[in-house]
Amino acid sequence: xxxxxxxxxxxxxxxxxxxxxxxxxxxxxxxxxxxxxxxxxxxxxxxxxxxxxxxxxxxxxxxxxxxxxxxxxxxxxxxxxxxxxxxxxxxxxxxxxxxxxxxxxxxxxxxxxxxxxxxxxxxxxxxxxxxxxxxxxxxxxxxxxxxxxxxxxxxxxxxxxxxxxxxxxxxxxxxxxxxxxxxxxxxxxxxxxxxxxxxxxxxxxxxxxxxxxxxxxxxxxxxxxxxxxxxxxxxxxxxxxxxxxxxxxxxxxxxxxxxxxxxxxxxxxxxxxxxxxxxxxxxxxxxxxxxxx
Amino acid sequence: xxxxxxxxxxxxxxxxxxxxxxxxxxxxxxxxxxxxxxxxxxxxxxxxxxxxxxxxxxxxxxxxxxxxxxxxxxxxxxxxxxxxxxxxxxxxxxxxxxxxxxxxxxxxxxxxxxxxxxxxxxxxxxxxxxxxxxxxxxxxxxxxxxxxxxxxxxxxxxxxxxxxxxxxxxxxxxxxxxxxxxxxxxxxxxxxxxxxxxxxxxxxxxxxxxxxxxxxxxxxxxxxxxxxxxxxxxxxxxxxxxxxxxxxxxxxxxxxxxxxxxxxxxxxxxxxxxxxxxxxxxxxxxxxxxxxxxxxxxxxxxxxxxxxxxxxxxxxxxxxxxxxxxxxxxxxxxxxxxxxxxxxxxxxxxxxxxxxxxxxxxxxxxxxxxxxxxxxxxxxxxxxxxxxxxxxxxxxxxxxxxxxxxxx
Amino acid sequence: xxxxxxxxxxxxxxxxxxxxxxxxxxxxxxxxxxxxxxxxxxxxxxxxxxxxxxxxxxxxxxxxxxxxxxxxxxxxxxxxxxxxxxxxxxxxxxxxxxxxxxxxxxxxxxxxxxxxxxxxxxxxxxxxxxxxxxxxxxxxxxxxxxxxxxxxxxxxxxxxxxxxxxxxxxxxxxxxxxxxxxxxxxxxxxxxxxxxxxxxxxxxxxxxxxxxxxxxxxxxxxxxxxxxxxxxxxxxxxxxxxxxxxxxxxxxxxxxxxxxxxxxxxxxxxxxxxxxxxxxxxxxxxxxxxx
Numbered sequence: 001x002x003x004x005x006x007x008x009x010x011x012x013x014x015x016x017x018x019x020x021x022x023x024x025x026x027x028x029x030x031x032x033x034x035x036x037x038x039x040x041x042x043x044x045x046x047x048x049x050x051x052x053x054x055x056x057x058x059x060x061x062x063x064x065x066x067x068x069x070x071x072x073x074x075x076x077x078x079x080x081x082x083x084x085x086x087x088x089x090x091x092x093x094x095x096x097x098x099x100x101x102x103x104x105x106x107x108x109x110x111x112x113x114x115x116x117x118x119x120x121x122x123x124x125x126x127x128x129x130x131x132x133x134x135x136x137x138x139x140x141x142x143x144x145x146x147x148x149x150x151x152x153x154x155x156x157x158x159x160x161x162x163x164x165x166x167x168x169x170x171x172x173x174x175x176x177x178x179x180x181x182x183x184x185x186x187x188x189x190x191x192x193x194x195x196x197x198x199x200x201x202x203x204x205x206x207x208x209x210x211x212x213x214x215x216x217x218x219x220x221x222x223x224x225x226x227x228x229x230x231x232x233x234x235x236x237x238x239x240x241x242x243x244x245x246x247x248x249x250x251x252x253x254x255x256x257x258x259x260x261x262x263x264x265x266x267x268x269x270x271x272x273x274x275x276x277x278x279x280x281x282x283x284x285x286x287x288x289x290x291x292x293x
Numbered sequence: 294x295x296x297x298x299x300x301x302x303x304x305x306x307x308x309x310x311x312x313x314x315x316x317x318x319x320x321x322x323x324x325x326x327x328x329x330x331x332x333x334x335x336x337x338x339x340x341x342x343x344x345x346x347x348x349x350x351x352x353x354x355x356x357x358x359x360x361x362x363x364x365x366x367x368x369x370x371x372x373x374x375x376x377x378x379x380x381x382x383x384x385x386x387x388x389x390x391x392x393x394x395x396x397x398x399x400x401x402x403x404x405x406x407x408x409x410x411x412x413x414x415x416x417x418x419x420x421x422x423x424x425x426x427x428x429x430x431x432x433x434x435x436x437x438x439x440x441x442x443x444x445x446x447x448x449x450x451x452x453x454x455x456x457x458x459x460x461x462x463x464x465x466x467x468x469x470x471x472x473x474x475x476x477x478x479x480x481x482x483x484x485x486x487x488x489x490x491x492x493x494x495x496x497x498x499x500x501x502x503x504x505x506x507x508x509x510x511x512x513x514x515x516x517x518x519x520x521x522x523x524x525x526x527x528x529x530x531x532x533x534x535x536x537x538x539x540x541x542x543x544x545x546x547x548x549x550x551x552x553x554x555x556x557x558x559x560x561x562x563x564x565x566x567x568x569x570x571x572x573x574x575x576x577x578x579x580x581x582x583x584x585x586x587x588x589x590x591x592x593x594x595x596x597x598x599x600x601x602x603x604x605x606x607x608x609x610x611x612x613x614x615x616x617x618x619x620x621x622x623x624x625x626x627x628x629x630x631x632x633x634x635x636x637x638x639x640x641x642x643x644x645x646x647x648x649x650x651x652x653x654x655x656x657x658x659x660x661x662x663x664x665x666x667x668x669x670x671x672x673x674x675x676x677x678x679x680x681x682x683x684x685x686x687x688x689x690x691x692x693x694x695x696x697x698x699x700x701x
Numbered sequence: 702x703x704x705x706x707x708x709x710x711x712x713x714x715x716x717x718x719x720x721x722x723x724x725x726x727x728x729x730x731x732x733x734x735x736x737x738x739x740x741x742x743x744x745x746x747x748x749x750x751x752x753x754x755x756x757x758x759x760x761x762x763x764x765x766x767x768x769x770x771x772x773x774x775x776x777x778x779x780x781x782x783x784x785x786x787x788x789x790x791x792x793x794x795x796x797x798x799x800x801x802x803x804x805x806x807x808x809x810x811x812x813x814x815x816x817x818x819x820x821x822x823x824x825x826x827x828x829x830x831x832x833x834x835x836x837x838x839x840x841x842x843x844x845x846x847x848x849x850x851x852x853x854x855x856x857x858x859x860x861x862x863x864x865x866x867x868x869x870x871x872x873x874x875x876x877x878x879x880x881x882x883x884x885x886x887x888x889x890x891x892x893x894x895x896x897x898x899x900x901x902x903x904x905x906x907x908x909x910x911x912x913x914x915x916x917x918x919x920x921x922x923x924x925x926x927x928x929x930x931x932x933x934x935x936x937x938x939x940x941x942x943x944x945x946x947x948x949x950x951x952x953x954x955x956x957x958x959x960x961x962x963x964x965x966x967x968x969x970x971x972x973x974x975x976x977x978x979x980x981x982x983x984x985x986x987x988x989x990x991x992x
Contacts, residue, residue: 270811277804341819
């Protein structure tokens with residue numbers, strides 16, 4: 001049971017990193033990024049390919065963050081030219097292009113055959129079952145660091161500017177600050193977090209293939225953020241935990257109601273996620289933790 | 294504008310954390326005298342056309358074994374989970390099966406991605422994994438010989454296609470492959486085998502799933518004037534491609550894998566379009582009494598003949614294999630002891646048996662048996678892969694008629 | 702590439718584009734009047750296509766009746782979700798409605814699979830051979846699909862420009878406050894808008910089902926191309942949605958000989974990006990329902 005909970009916890013914390021990154025982009029600056037999964041995928045493949053090529057884990061993780069952030073740069077520039085809805089679709093399309101590229105460039109990524117045998121974290125320490133506990137601990141630390149970074153940003157003069165952009169871009173410009181640079185930086189920062197999440201994912205699942213990076217992942221992250229409450233650090237935490245309870249809890253719900261078949265349960269699970277989204281947006285728009293938007 | 298975490302926030306967050314962790318905290322009843330099997334069939338996702346049938350077939354097999362008094366003095370107990378055709382979801386489901394339900398075997402992983410992601414977990418836990426995946430990598434990554442593959446690898450399918458094309462005297466083959474590991478595996482397996490025979494593939498295309506039309510892809514292939522098109526495809530895309538080919542009016546022959554060219558495809562397209570189409574599948578014992586029993590039970594459960602779902606008969610065979618191995622290993626055998634008996638009960642050099650009760654009886658008389666499965670003759674090589682013979686079925690007036698058998 | 706190949710590619714691209722054009726129109730109408738990207742559009746198509754299959758399975762062999770059934774179902778589901786969800790979210794940030802529409806999409810699809818399962822379905826239609834003009838192949842079914850799409854578009858434009866309710870829709874799209882000040886009752890207008898949107902989705906779903914196969918993921922998979930078509934044409938512009946869809950269809954088919962069938966989807970996005978860099982509001986941008 002404990003090992004299962006640890007596994008669920010690891011996935012929840014990976015989603016939490018993604019949600020914190022998106023929260024930074026949308027919750028604070030109003031950037032509508034529907035391409036979260038692209039940066040997640042880039043981080044995952046970068047770290048996986050480097051470690052399979054013999055790199056140690058730590059530098060591979062760092063490079064994964066950097067590559068995801070660098071790829072975000074041109075998209076961030078683009079976001080300056082486009083209004084919200086256009087940006088949403090462009091980022092969504094971008095994530096599909098990334099997935100297609102992973103699928104097609106077989107010399108690098110093995111395409112649809114996927115990358116098996118990605119090294120697990122802490123395996124070399126020889127601590128057996130504790131390796132996953134250690135992974136969980138590192139993820140908790142990373143999430144805390146991400147939250148800390150975010151709070152620091154929000155409270156700094158820089159962060160006030162970021163929020164000011166969201167509320168009134170023209171006013172920011174009027175006081176002589178360049179909101180454009182800030183926006184791009186925030187976009188890169190959030191994408192770097194997604195890259196880090198991807199690296200953790202790669203070394204936990206140990207097998208990567210392009211079909212793990214469908215837009216559905218992006219939607220799940222949005223769901224976590226909306227349910228938790230946008231623009232709130234605690235919102236990202238609560239949202240990703242609630243999402244996991246929904247996705248995993250239904251397994252146990254079925255063990256209790258045996259008359260429902262797996263096929264029906266799969267439908268019921270998706271229906272519940274859908275229903276939760278509908279009801280949350282109608283009756284609790286501020287999310288679980290209250291919203292700043 | 295600045296944000297502070299208030300005490301209320303912390304309270305709210307910890308409350309939801311508590312709610313999150315409280316949910317899975319039930320105790321699960323585990324009867325000591327059973328052998329616990331987890332299933333991870335692809336109920337949803339890309340494998341959903343097959344997944345629920347696979348699970349049904351496992352349930353049918355378990356009912357049969359338990360009805361015959363269990364195996365090795367134990368009954369089988371099932372725990373079903375949805376693999377979702379998604380590696381990450383399957384990893385969590387497998388963790389749950391292993392850690393919470395304490396299963397001793399996991400059955401029915403379908404997509405190679407799911408199998409490749411679940412394998413390290415089952416190997417680490419020292420339990421048996423039985424799958425229907427085609428990717429060659431599975432053979433080499435199984436370090437403990439606990440992974441058993443009931444589906445012929447895509448390489449072998451491709452090689453069988455090549456033998457068939459050669460036998461029929463075709464000279465200009467082309468390939469069309471669905472863009473996933475299995476589709477490309479089939480097409481490339483064919484190409485490898487065909488070029489080894491000194492032939493040349495005149496055109497090949499890999500196409501994307503979920504398109505409304507494959508005319509452009511088909512046009513590329515047909516432009517090379519092939520005499521036969523070999524595919525690695527599934528039912529929905531085959532439906533669209535064959536319909537558009539028929540409408541184009543160009544004369545060419547088709548070889549499809551059995552999971553695509555099945556009664557569902559015939560139903561979707563009508564007899565005229567699929568007339569003469571060649572469907573290749575591992576040979577099943579459709580004349581054995583056990584297959585007929587499975588077919589009847591499957592029809593009752595799903596309303597369809599079991600021939601519509603090749604993976605269902607493979608899943609049924611998983612149960613039979615493990616049950617016979619348990620019987621051979623004797624009461625209270627460990628997972629490793631059961632695992633060690635699998636080749637012994639399934640591979641040649643024993644009396645051929647077609648059902649569990651038949652095998653159980655012979656085993657009790659201390660005789661050697663060779664289980665012949667519903668999906669194939671089921672002989673495992675050193676990698677735990679089956680090496681089936683392939684049946685060549687030609688669709689005639691809407692019926693799949695077996696013409697010959699190919700061994701590679 | 703010969704001229705014949707080129708013609709065939711053009712035909713394929715146009716037909717695929719016209720298939721996308723209907724959901725793109727539905728998207729752009731909602732975008733223009735109700736002002737949010739409706740991610741449930743695809744699943745309305747799926748539900749309607751299944752309704753069509755249901756009508757046929759019920760014994761009515763006629764594809765025409767199946768189509769009517771689908772349109773009724775499409776309009777019904779669209780109105781139900783408007784009354785239940787999107788009406789309650791009016792006046793809130795578009796992203797709220799967008800996220801709710803993802804919820805609607807999940808909910809509608811899961812209710813569908815709960816009752817009909819995951820098997821693929823096909824419409825019962827006699828198959829006819831293509832007409833062959835010296836290598837250029839034209840399918841009669843494709844002609845019907847194209848004709849139907851064009852008729853639907855013509856009807857939509859007539860509705861928008863020739864009827865009072867259409868004029869009111871355009872007025873709300875142009876300036877909701879002014880429209881209210883002029884005494885336009887937006888509730889009634891929105892109800893008809895959602896009925897029209899549902900009907901468009903249903904027609905798109907039916908045509909897709911006739912051409913390909915009906916499966917639970919049918920519409921969901923079309924969503925991204927439809928979004929792209931809407932954006933390329935410019936949000937809120939019906940003409941733009943149609944032109945955008947056909948352009949993307951043709952561009953991606955024409956690219957197949959050069960980049961292969963997998964990257965053709967990426968080529969569509971590249972085109973989209975290029976256009977947006979030059980015209981950030983798309984080809985017919987800002988012309989919200991006014992032309």
